[in-house]
Amino acid sequence: MASFTWSGFLCLVSLISSLIQASHQSLPLPIRDIYQFSIPTYIEGVYVRSNGDLIVTTVWPNASIYAVCGATTDAPTISLIHAFDEIGAVTAILETQPDVFHFIGGNQSSLGFGIHGTYGVWELDLRPANGTNYTKSTIQELVRINDGGFLVALETVPDTPTTLLVSDSTNGVVWRVDTLARNYKLGIQDVNMAYPPWGATPFGIDDIHIKNGYLYWSNSYEATIYRIAITDNGYPPAGAVSEVFKAVRALFLDKFSFGPNDGDTIWVAANANSQLVAITPDGNATFVAGVSDQMMLAGPTGTAFGKLKGDTNTVYVITGGGLVSPINGTVIEGGKIVAIDTTGFF
Structure with a gap:
């Protein structure tokens, strides 16, 4: 039997500490899990408010907007803000000024086949409720994009x-x-925005x-981030x-976000793979x-980062429950909201 030595014990402690640290970064x-809906709910949009509440939207089996409080x-x-009769899908949501979305x-x-000419930009105004009582919000359609197809994401113009x-x-x-004049026009057209044949x-x-002077976008079936x-x-x-920022070995890339803390790493939902991908500024995808x-x-x-103190390293991910690409070809569930701690990645 080996004899005990303090130097050997200290080496063992150091090794265990190193293994714990490596495990933390693995x-x-x-x-x-934050919340799961019933089958067959497909969640498509997510936005994190400055107060930590999550606003999520559905595209199946109906169009609804929900608020999730206390995600941390x-x-x-969870509470229902509004369920729509006149439309069947809400694909994305964004706060453009305090309490106005x-x-x-x-x-x-x-599911996944938008009807031409039916999509538009709508407004959700929480100011009548001082931004807190979701049941007292007002909702209206602002601009119908009659020439549009399946509209899926939106971003504000930096200076307007x-x-x-x-x-x-x-x-x-x-x-x-x-949104003020309530009109639309073609903004950008690029060959790398088209769907592959x-x-x-x-x-x-x-x-x-928009990030660092570039417009980034995901081309879903090409599984590529362009800018x-x-x-x-x-x-x-x-x-x-336009240029390729990163082509990922995935089947279908969905929505993404930059973070944490407004950082330059892209966190993109690989829908058909049922995985989350992180793309670092040097183009490495994991x-x-x-x-x-x-x-x-x-x-x-889709993905969105937390904004409360102590939660900024959390990326909230929404799912469609595998309705489009079932797990192992057959298994589905209701869409859900999960929180992923990204601290171990860095």
Whole structure:
């Protein structure tokens, strides 16, 4: 039997400490369930308010907007803000000024197939309720984009927050919507926004974000993040050409966000893979959460980072429950909201 030495004991303690640290930084990142809807709910939009509340939207089996309060606690609560009769899908939502949100709403012939000319930009105003009582909100459609196809994401123009850029996955363009004048026009058209001819559905450009002087977008079936230089007025400068930022070995990329703390890493939902991908500024892509043949992250559709102190390293991920790409070809569940701690990635 080996004899005991203090130096050997200290070496053992050091080794255990190193293993604990390595384990903390290991993948996949930990997932915590926040709330799960019943089958067949498909969640498509998510936004995190400055007070920590999550605003989520559904596209199936109906169009609804919900508020999730207390997402950082052990007992989060969810409340219905509005369920729509006139439209069947709310694909994205964004706060454009304090307590005022703009969102995209329209109709589908079936899940993932938008009906041409039915989508537009709507407004959700929480100011009558002082931003806290969700049942007293007001909702109205501002601009119907009659030339539009399946509209899926929106972003504010940097120098004019009342003007929005709206991605159109079927037409492969970005519309420019003036919410004050209540009109729209073509904003950006690029060959890398179009859907590939081999795609299972006519779905090209998906999510859009402006970051560091570029407009970034995901092309879903190409599983690629593209970008193009963009000015503060929301147009590419003369001669600007789009470029591949990162092509991911995935089946279908959905929506994404930058973070944490407004950082430069992209966190994108790999829907058909049932995984979350992190793309660092140097273009390195890593599958950081979820397993393709398990239900932990079945059909993730979007991401958004926490904003409360102590929660900024949390990325909230919404899912469609695998309704489009069932786990192992057959297993589905109701869409859910999960929290993923990204601290171990860095």
